[in-house]
Every structure is written in C-alpha cells, then in structure tokens.
Amino acid sequence: MTxxxxxxxGIRKRFGATLALNGVDVEIAPGEVHAxxxxxxxxxxxxxxxxxxxxxxxxxxxxxxxxxxAPTEPLAARHAGVVMVNQELAIAPHLTVVENVVLGAExxxxxxxxxxxxxxxxxxxxxxxxxxxxxxxxxxxxxVAEQQLVEIARALALGCQVLVLDxxxxxxxxxxxxxxxxxVRRLRxxxxxxxxxxxxxxxVQALSDRYTVLRDGVSVATGRTAETNPDELARLMVGRQVSxxxxxxxxxxxxxxxxxxxxxxxxxxxxxxxxxxxxxxxxIAGLIGAGRSELLRAIFALDPVQQGEVRVGTVSxxxxxxxxxxxxxxxxxxxxKAEGLALNLSLAENLTLPRLNSWVSPKALSVExxxxxxxxxxxxxxxxxxxxxxxxxxxxxxxxxRLLRNQSDVLLLDEPTRGVDIGAKQNIYRLIDELALAGKxxxxxxxxxxxxxxxxxxxxxxxxxxxxPAMPVAQCSEHQIMLAATGAAAA
Amino acid sequence: MSNETKPSTLTVMLGRVIATAGPLxxxxxxxxxxxxxxxxTFATFDNFAIVLxxxxxxxxxxxxxxxxIICGGIDLSVGSIIALGTVVIxxxxxKGWSPLAAAVAGIxxxxxxxxxxxxxxxxxxxxxxxxxxxxxxxxxxAAKGLAxxxxxxxxxxxxxxxxxxxxxxxxxxxxxxxxxxxxxxAVALRHTRFGxxxxxxxxxxxxxxxxxxxxxxxxxxxxxxxAAFAGLASVLQFGYLTGGDPTTAVGLELNIIAAVxxxxxxxxxxxxxxxxxxxxxxxxxxVANGCTKLGLANWVQEIVTGGIxxxxxxxxxxxxxxxxxx
Numbered sequence: 059m060t061x062x063x064x065x066x067x068g069i070r071k072r073f074g075a076t077l078a079l080n081g082v083d084v085e086i087a088p089g090e091v092h093a094x095x096x097x098x099x100x101x102x103x104x105x106x107x108x109x110x111x112x113x114x115x116x117x118x119x120x121x122x123x124x125x126x127x128a129p130t131e132p133l134a135a136r137h138a139g140v141v142m143v144n145q146e147l148a149i150a151p152h153l154t155v156v157e158n159v160v161l162g163a164e165x166x167x168x169x170x171x172x173x174x175x176x177x178x179x180x181x182x183x184x185x186x187x188x189x190x191x192x193x194x195x196x197x198x199x200x201x202v203a204e205q206q207l208v209e210i211a212r213a214l215a216l217g218c219q220v221l222v223l224d225x226x227x228x229x230x231x232x233x234x235x236x237x238x239x240x241x242v243r244r245l246r247x248x249x250x251x252x253x254x255x256x257x258x259x260x261x262v263q264a265l266s267d268r269y270t271v272l273r274d275g276v277s278v279a280t281g282r283t284a285e286t287n288p289d290e291l292a293r294l295m296v297g298r299q300v301s302x303x304x305x306x307x308x309x310x311x312x313x314x315x316x317x318x319x320x321x322x323x324x325x326x327x328x329x330x331x332x333x334x335x336x337x338x339x340x341x342i343a344g345l346i347g348a349g350r351s352e353l354l355r356a357i358f359a360l361d362p363v364q365q366g367e368v369r370v371g372t373v374s375x376x377x378x379x380x381x382x383x384x385x386x387x388x389x390x391x392x393x394x395k396a397e398g399l400a401l402n403l404s405l406a407e408n409l410t411l412p413r414l415n416s417w418v419s420p421k422a423l424s425v426e427x428x429x430x431x432x433x434x435x436x437x438x439x440x441x442x443x444x445x446x447x448x449x450x451x452x453x454x455x456x457x458x459x460r461l462l463r464n465q466s467d468v469l470l471l472d473e474p475t476r477g478v479d480i481g482a483k484q485n486i487y488r489l490i491d492e493l494a495l496a497g498k499x500x501x502x503x504x505x506x507x508x509x510x511x512x513x514x515x516x517x518x519x520x521x522x523x524x525x526x527p528a529m530p531v532a533q534c535s536e537h538q539i540m541l542a543a544t545g546a547a548a549a
Numbered sequence: 550m551s552n553e554t555k556p557s558t559l560t561v562m563l564g565r566v567i568a569t570a571g572p573l574x575x576x577x578x579x580x581x582x583x584x585x586x587x588x589x590t591f592a593t594f595d596n597f598a599i600v601l602x603x604x605x606x607x608x609x610x611x612x613x614x615x616x617x618i619i620c621g622g623i624d625l626s627v628g629s630i631i632a633l634g635t636v637v638i639x640x641x642x643x644k645g646w647s648p649l650a651a652a653v654a655g656i657x658x659x660x661x662x663x664x665x666x667x668x669x670x671x672x673x674x675x676x677x678x679x680x681x682x683x684x685x686x687x688x689x690x691a692a693k694g695l696a697x698x699x700x701x702x703x704x705x706x707x708x709x710x711x712x713x714x715x716x717x718x719x720x721x722x723x724x725x726x727x728x729x730x731x732x733x734x735a736v737a738l739r740h741t742r743f744g745x746x747x748x749x750x751x752x753x754x755x756x757x758x759x760x761x762x763x764x765x766x767x768x769x770x771x772x773x774x775x776a777a778f779a780g781l782a783s784v785l786q787f788g789y790l791t792g793g794d795p796t797t798a799v800g801l802e803l804n805i806i807a808a809v810x811x812x813x814x815x816x817x818x819x820x821x822x823x824x825x826x827x828x829x830x831x832x833x834x835x836v837a838n839g840c841t842k843l844g845l846a847n848w849v850q851e852i853v854t855g856g857i858x859x860x861x862x863x864x865x866x867x868x869x870x871x872x873x874x875x
Contacts (some may be wrong), residue, residue: 362759380761391759400753402819412758413750414742460760 061124063088063251064140064220064314069118071104071275078104080275086220086268089249091242093262093283096272102139105272106222109253111135136162137218141212145228149205151198155179158197159211182211185248186241203234210241220243222253225362227261228476230539231345239265245257257479258506260286273297287527296480303484304512305491311515312336315499316468317385318357321366326352328523329366334468337491339500340513340528344543349523350503351392354470357501358382358389370468383412388461392472392503394450398457403447404429405438405456406430408445412475413464426463434459435485451482458489469493471502475509487513507536519543552806571864572812572828573790579832583839587626591842598720602712602836605723606631606782606789607801608830611808612727612734613778617810619738620771621751621818622677624664627779628801632794633692634659634783638708639701640791642818648706662688663776667769677772685802692795702792711788723785730781735823747771751818764800807854808833811861824859832857 062085069082079101086092096102107113109120111129121129122138129135140155149158156172159179165171175476176193183189188207191200197208206226213221220430223242227235242252242265254266254384262269263283270280271294279294321327326349334340344350355361357368359377367374382389399408406427427441434455438448443454454474461469461481471490475483490500490513504510510517511531519542526542584592610627617624634655641651662684668681711723738744746767749757758764787793811829814821831853840850 131792204742302773342837378763379758380763389759391755393755396753397755397759400756400819403748403753407745408756411745411757411762414745416742418740418742419743420739 059119062086063090063123064127064317065121066105066109067119069105069108069115069120069123071108071113071115078275079108079115082272082275082277083275084270084280086251086253088251089246090268091254091266093256093266093269094253094272095256095259095262095291095295096268099479100272100295100479101275102272104275106142106224106255107186107251108344109135109140109220109222109541111140122182136216139217140222141218141220142222142224143206143209143213143226145225147202147205147209148195149209151196153197154194155183155191155197155200155208156193158208159183159215161212163216178215179211182214183207185214185243185245186211188241201234203230203237206230206238207241214245218250220253220269221252225257225477226254227256227258231347232544235267257477262291263288271295283368288535292480302478303487304509305488306513307491308494309337309339309491309494309515310495311338316357316372316501317369318353319367319369321353321356321368322364323349323356323361324364324447326523327356327520327525330520330525331366332518332525332528334499334501336467336497336499337494338516339494339502339514341510341517342501342503342520343359343505343517343539344520344523346505348543350520351472352523353520353525354389354472354501354503358387358470360389371507374472383464383466386465386467387469387470388412388464388466388468390457390461390472390474392476394453394457394477398444399453402444404442405436405445405448406441409456409463412460417506421515430456430459430463434462451478454482458486462493467498469498469500471500473501475503475504475506483509507539510539511536558861560580569672572689572825572832572861573738575811575830576828577683579835579839583835583842587839587842591839594718595714596838596842598724600831600838601724602714602721603838604723604827604830605622605727606714606785606798606833607805607808607833608827609723609730610779610782610801611786611805611812611826611830612730612823614802614805614809615734615736615812615814615821615823616747616771617677617775618806618814618816619661619818619821620747620768621749621754622670622768623681623806623816624663624666624772624775624779625678625681625802626662626688627775627782627805628803629660629685630776631778631783631786631798631801632796633688635779635787635793635797636692636696636795637793638784638787639703640695642703642706642708643780649710652708652784652787655783656777658782659780660773660777664769664773666776667772670772671765671768672839682853689795689799696793697728697740698795700790700792700794700796706792707789708784709791711785713788723767723788726781726785730778731823731827733800738823743767743770748819751820753819764854805830807858811858813861813865815865815870829861851856 064086066082066084069079071079082105094102108115111132125361127138129138147366150161150309156175156179159182160175165174177474179193183191184209191204197205218410226238230238246252256262266283268281269283270277312335313333314333318330318332321330328354332340342350352361359379359382370387395401406423409427410423424441431438431441436452436455438452445456475486494500503513511534514531516528517534519526519539521543575631614624625674637658638651638655639653642648666680666684670677712721714721747763749762750764752765754764781802786797790797808830809821809826811832814863836853
C-alpha cells in the first residue's frame with residue numbers, strides 16, 4: 059500500500075496559556091481534495107501555519123510521502139512541495155504574469171533564463187486549462203480570479219505536492235468559483251493533493267472527497283464527504299445543534315427614513331432607487347463588481363453622487379460622511395482590515411471615532427468602551443488593546459458596535475458576516491433582527507444568498523450598476539436572484 | 550486564533566510600559582555612560598542647562614514634526630523653513646519692526662509655507678515626501694534671495710535673550726517655551742478630538758474617512774501647525790544666532806525627524822508621542838555634548854547618533870514582534 063501524500067499525527071501547539079492545537083490527525087491521499095472545516099479559532103490557521111513552516115509543532119509528527127516532514131521555515135515547506143495560496147493573494151501587481159509565476163524560483167544561471175521562465179509559466183497555465191492568460195500582462199491588470207490562477211500556477215511551477223487553498227472563493231463571483239472548482243478537480247485527477255479550507259459548507263460538499271472537522275484545536279471528525287451533509291458538518295463544527303441560524307421576527311414597517319432616487323455615481327451605480335422604512339431590512343444581492351458597495355458608498359457620501367437624490371428623513375442634497383453620521387446613518391465597510399478598522403489603534407479609539415466631543419477624556423471613553431465590550435460579547439484583553447490582535451468575528455463586533463454607539467437609525471451593512479465564524483454570524487443575524495424590531499432600518503449587501511433570504515424583508519438585485527425593484531422576500535428564490543444578478547432574467 | 554484573541558493583560562501593560570519608557574531608559578543609559586566617564590564636567594547643572602539649550606530649537610520643531618508623522622506624513626522642508634524664518638525676522642527688525650511683531654510675522658510666514666505644502670498634498674494628492682522635498686529647495690532659495698545670500702545681523706533685541714544661558718540654577722527661556730508647548734501639544738493629542746483624528750488619519754486614512762473624519766482638513770492643519778512650530782523654532786534660532794542666516798539649519802529636518810523616530814513614532818503613522826519626541830531630542834543633544842566632553846571628533850558623534858537612530862527603530866521592531874507572537 060502506498061503511503062498517504064501527507065500524514066499528520068497528534069499535532070499539538072501551545073501559545074503561552076492557550077492550547078491552540080491539542081491533537082490533530084489528518085491523512086491526505088494522493089489525488090484527493092481534503093476539506094478542513096472549523097469555526098474561526100478552531101485552529102485551522104495555526105495548523106496551516108505549522109504545515110507551511112511558520113510555526114513548529116510542540117508535539118506530533120508530519121510525514122510527506124512516507125518521509126518525515128518538519129519544515130523550519132516557509133521556504134523549506136515550499137521546496138518540500140507544500141504550497142499555500144492564501145485568501146489575501148501574494149501577487150506582485152507591477153510584475154508580469156511570467157515574473158509572478160517564477161517569483162522566488164527564477165530559473166537562472168549567472169543571468170535570468172527568460173525563455174525557461176516563459177516555458178514554465180506557459181506549462182503551468184496550460185495545466186490549469188487557462189493558456190489564454192497573456193504571459194506578459196501586468197498581474198495587477200488581471201481580475202482577482204485570474205490573479206488567483208497565477209498564484210496556483212506558481213505553486214505548480216514549484217512542483218507542488220500538496221496545494222493548500224485557504225478560503226479561495228471569498229472574493230470570487232459564482233462563475234469564477236465554478237471555474238476554480240473545475241480546475242481543482244482537474245488537478246486532483248492528475249494526482250495532485252489539495253487541502254481546501256472554506257467557511258462555505260456547500261462548497262465543501264460540492265468539491266471535496268474527504269473532510270476533517272476541527273473544533274477547539276482537536277480533529278473531532280473525519281470521513282468521506284459523500285456520506286455527510288452541511289447540517290451535520292455545521293453541527294460537528296460548533297459541537298451543538300445549529301438551530302434557527304436565521305432570525306426573522308414579525309416587524310411592522312414604519313415611516314420612510316431613507317429614500318434613494320435614481321442615484322448614479324462616477325462609474326457605478328448607474329441607477330438605483332429604493333425606499334427604506336423603519337423596522338425594515340432591505341437586502342441587496344448581486345455579483346461582485348455589480349456596484350453594490352459603490353451604491354452604499356454613494357449613499358454614505360464617501361463617493362460623489364453624480365445624478366439623482368439621496369434623501370435622509372426630509373433632508374437631501376450634497377453631504378459628507380460626517381453629516382451622515384450626524385443625521386443617524388452608519389456604515390459598515392466590506393473591507394474590515396483596510397477600511398473598516400484602524401488595526402493599530404485600540405478598541406476604544408476605533409469604536410468612538412465617529413462621535414467625539416471636541417474635548418476628549420480617554421479614561422471616560424475606555425470605561426464606555428468596556429461597557430460596549432460587555433454588551434457585544436467581545437473577547438479581548440480590554441478597551442486599550444490594539445484591535446488588530448482580535449479575531450475577525452470580534453473585530454466585526456466592534457465595527458458594528460460603532461454604528462450602535464452612534465445610535466444610527468439607518469445601518470448600511472456591507473457584507474456584515476464576511477470572514478466571521480458561524481457562531482458570530484448567528485449573533486449578527488440576531489442583532490440585525492433586534493435592531494429592526496427596535497425600529498431601525500437596515501440595508502444589507504451580501505454575496506451569500508441564504509443569509510439574505512433568511513434575514514431580509516425585501517431583496518433587490520443589482521446587475522451591472524442597475525438596481526432592480528425590491529421584492530418581498532417571500533417572492534424571491536435563490537434561483538431567481540441568481541438569474542437577475544447574472545442579467546439572465548427576462549423581466 | 551485564540552492565542553491572538555487573548556494576550557494577557559500583563560503583556561499589553563508591559564508592551565505599553567516599554568513603548569513609553571524605552572526612550573527614557575535609553576536617555577538614562579546615555580547619561581550614566583557619560584557621567585561615569587566625565588563626572589566632573591558632564592554631570593553639572595551648567596552642562597545640563599547647555600544640553601537643554603542645544604535641544605530647544607530641534608525640540609520645538611520636533612513637536613510639530615510629531616503631529617505630522619503621527620498623521621502619516623513627513624515634512625522635509627523644516628530646516629529651510631527655519632532659515633527663512635530667521636531671515637524674515639532679521640529683515641523686519643532691520644526695517645524697524647518691533648521684535649514681537651517681527652517674530653509673529655516670521656511665524657506667520659512659516660505657517661503659510663506649511664499651509665502651502667498642505668494644500669499641494671491634500672488638493673493635488675501629491676506625496677508629502679516629494680512636495681516637501683521640493684519645498685525644501687524652494688524655501689532655501691527664497692531665504693537666500695531675501696537675504697541677498699548674506700547673513701543679516703540687525704541691532705540686538707530681547708529676542709536674543711531667549712537662548713541666553715542665565716546665571717546659576719536658571720534655564721534659558723527658550724527651554725521653558727519648549728516645555729510649555731510640549732505640554733500643549735501633548736494635551737491636544739490626548740484630550741482633543743483633533744488629536745484623535747490625527748492618530749486615526751495616520752493609522753488608516755480609509756477608516757478615518759469612513760468615520761466622518763475631515764481627512765483633508767486634518768492634514769492641512771497638521772502641516773500648517775508643523776510649519777508654525779518650525780517658525781517658533783526659527784525665533785529661537787534667530788535668538789541663538791542673534792541674526793538671520795539663510796544657510797542655517799541645513800539638514801536640520803533630518804535631526805528633527807530622528808528625534809521623533811527615536812521617541813518611538815512610526816514613520817508609517819498612527820503612533821508617536823510628545824514625551825518620546827522630547828526625550829529623543831535630548832538624547833541627541835546629550836550624545837553631542839558628551840562626545841565633545843570626551844574630546845571625540847565630530848565624525849564619531851555622527852556615527853553614534855546614526856547608530857542610535859537605527860537602534861531605536863530596531864528596538865521598536867523587536868518589541869512589536871515579541872508582542873505579536875507572545
């Protein structure tokens with residue numbers, strides 16, 4: 059019997075007082091797509107960092123093709139054939155496709171061998187079934203999906219044995235996701251082993267051959283994907299029955315608080331109109347790049363409104379974000395790391411930034427923040443800790459808390475559950491329901507249709523910059539929304 | 550990761566203590582070193598007064614630079630602004646203006662220069678490094694042109710007393726001026742909305758904009774204030790030189806930036822403080838003073854100062870790394 063491509067046994071890792079991994083066993087065969095699932099904080103990232111040589115395990119053994127594998131640094135892991143493709147792509151945008159593919163392993167004698175590099179890149183892209191990507195294009199000019207391909211091509215050119223894909227679809231459109239799946243299957247059929255990490259259990263179900271569930275640093279279950287289902291996986295991940303993920307109380311709509319009339323921005327949106335009432339959650343669906351975020355930004359006066367009118371209560375006309383905060387609108391950015399939060403600053407500084415008196419008492423703000431930390435259930439060392447040290451879900455709580463502290467009546471939420479685990483997601487859904495019940499109005503942009511269907515009262519679909527009419531959620535289906543989002547719907 | 554979500558309160562506290570006390574410990578070490586080598590000449594009050602006198606010009610300008618650097622910017626034109634300030638003051642006193650009016654006008658001219666840089670940076674979205682590099686040359690030229698490429702020595706006024714070392718047990722009033730403004734800036738940074746906005750813009754401009762911070766206005770104000778402090782420094786420099794000199798303070802902006810960085814500010818913005826900056830400025834003066842006392846040549850001083858700058862940044866880097874992985 060041939061040894062597995064990769065075998066991890068009894069991996070343990072401790073950081074100070076916390077036991078991040080406490081016994082992880084995984085076995086991956088050649089030509090297998092192996093999904094690793096688990097909540098944020100379950101130990102996935104630590105495990106991947108051990109696999110890629112960033113950390114060394116305290117105990118346990120790793121074998122690659124039957125021989126001991128103990129990388130002491132990332133480069134060693136890459137050379138041994140374990141290559142990660144992260145959620146945040148490692149692409150040098152100013153370099154060409156070829157240069158990116160061979161980056162770090164440029165074929166060279168005394169000088170670079172350009173011909174060889176081109177050949178390697180061409181071959182790798184060919185293997186991926188995408189010989190059409192121009193070799194001399196600047197990587198920064200490619201789409202996100204294509205950049206991802208370039209990074210996978212880099213892994214192949216390195217002679218990779220185990221390809222680790224960490225949340226690869228989080229910024230891909232549906233079509234790109236399907237293409238990626240096709241490509242992963244193609245690699246698998248050629249004998250490549252793939253570790254696939256994703257929050258989307260449907261994807262895991264669709265793509266993987268086998269799975270391992272991590273919970274609290276322990277591999278609690280492993281098996282053939284065909285013999286399980288997303289519900290069971292979710293139950294294994296949280297260790298309890300996930301009932302009622304979505305909460306939707308009966309919420310009587312009140313008066314109109316925000317009305318958007320044929321608004322057009324610089325490039326997007328082209329035209330968007332809707333009215334939002336108190337007690338209502340309006341979902342905006344659509345593909346990435348359809349102009350959903352741009353619409354929220356235009357409403358929030360972060361981007362200029364070229365045409366049309368945004369009316370808040372009875373006031374309309376040009377505005378600034380500061381005015382929007384003051385008039386009771388709050389916005390949550392989709393890009394938590396770059397825009398949503400100032401990662402080097404403290405929780406208190408992040409939470410209180412939109413509304414500060416001209417004379418500030420840091421102590422009072424810390425006390426106030428401590429109160430919010432309690433109310434929001436944020437796990438942290440205290441209000442003065444840098445927010446970048448928290449997990450995604452806890453960061454998001456503070457980012458949303460900023461809107462609550464401002465007592466915003468209208469909440470513009472752009473991908474509020476992106477990058478947070480299932481427990482935190484549930485909290486966010488509950489919070490949205492509570493807010494709507496308390497008479498606030500919510501606009502929620504999301505690429506994840508089930509959560510829109512589960513939380514919203516009405517859903518409007520955006521396609522190529524144009525926002526369609528908002529339909530009551532009872533009349534929407536996933537299929538219908540997808541058709542409208544891809545511009546395939548006739549009406 | 551659970552290890553990142555819950556660093557102990559102790560680690561956080563310790564990190565903060567090192568962050569604020571690091572430069573102070575450095576200062577202490579340098580002082581002990583020189584005091585043990587040259588006790589009788591180094592560790593006297595008179596020498597202490599001299600060191601502070603030498604710090605005043607850089608220290609005051611560094612207060613403004615602290616604001617700019619925390620805000621994520623840089624101003625390379627500060628040395629030239631100081632030279633221009635001394636020339637303007639000298640010319641106006643020569644024309645018969647009162648010393649006070651001349652000093653205020655000098656500070657005003659300097660502030661305008663900063664406001665102009667700020668306009669270019671915010672309105673045209675040019676890089677601060679490039680804009681102020683241009684201003685550095687242009688303002689130096691302007692100072693030379695105004696002064697006719699000559700130092701100008703008007704009749705002596707009370708402005709010269711700013712930097713005069715007094716009798717035993719007293720400090721030059723320029724030093725007190727520096728301390729007073731240091732308190733002002735420290736309070737502004739910590740206790741005003743403007744101060745919070747400066748940190749926010751430096752830490753993440755996008756977040757600041759999202760949160761309704763008037764980013765352009767904050768930057769404009771910061772560059773103007775930075776130049777105003779340079780103007781104030783030029784008043785002290787004028788007092789020190791007892792005249793206006795268009796070739797004074799060449800390269801001084803680098804010492805000023807060094808003081809801010811030794812004090813623990815990050816050139817990528819969002820981090821820094823007044824106490825650190827002043828300590829950084831004093832460290833540089835102490836090193837210069839101590840090396841002179843030891844009879845070391847100028848070039849040794851320069852090497853030592855350079856080493857300290859790199860060491861300060863290195864220390865900060867090590868601290869943050871250990872903070873992240875502990």
